[in-house]
Amino acid sequence: MIFFIFYRGLQNSNIYTPTIQNEKSIPNFNAKVFETDKIINSTQIFEKEKFYLLNIWASWCVPCRDEHSYLIELSNKKNLKIIGLNYKDDVKKAKNFLEELSNPYNTIITDKNGTIAVEWGAYGVPETFLIYNRKIVKKIIGPLNQSSLLEIEGLVK
Numbered sequence: 001m002i003f004f005i006f007y008r009g010l011q012n013s014n015i016y017t018p019t020i021q022n023e024k025s026i027p028n029f030n031a032k033v034f035e036t037d038k039i040i041n042s043t044q045i046f047e048k049e050k051f052y053l054l055n056i057w058a059s060w061c062v063p064c065r066d067e068h069s070y071l072i073e074l075s076n077k078k079n080l081k082i083i084g085l086n087y088k089d090d091v092k093k094a095k096n097f098l099e100e101l102s103n104p105y106n107t108i109i110t111d112k113n114g115t116i117a118v119e120w121g122a123y124g125v126p127e128t129f130l131i132y133n134r135k136i137v138k139k140i141i142g143p144l145n146q147s148s149l150l151e152i153e154g155l156v157k
Contacts, residue, residue, distance in 0.1 A: 024135060026131055027120060028041070034086055034091070034110055040109065045109070050132070051079055051130065052081050053080060053081070056117050058086065058087045060093070061087075063125070066143050074152060075105075079156055080156050084105035085117065086111065121139075128148075130152055
């Protein structure tokens, strides 16, 4: 009997993996457009009937550098727009990051104090959200990789 209880305990993982409810609406927010003084509302960024990838990134984030090639590859998809949320970053360093690695983003908004990322339910950087019809279809915690790239490509076909 004790062996059975021990065996069942091994079957249950203690690792917490955050999940997201399918089809959760995106938050309504205002944000500053990167390198401008223009303020934009989320309803102006995310249109209905279109796929978007919101990628939370920063120049100081090493995993963001690791995932960047996957964002570049996804930026070639005609039916997907990539929105960058620059998180708690220095504008000059962020600009240098994009000049060095190339800019995959259709639009970049800034989140100087991290409140927008919190509204999205982000735990850190990088995090990526696939959006369709202003609803979150998929949340990816951590850097994009080959597996997540293939999953995103499959969902936006």
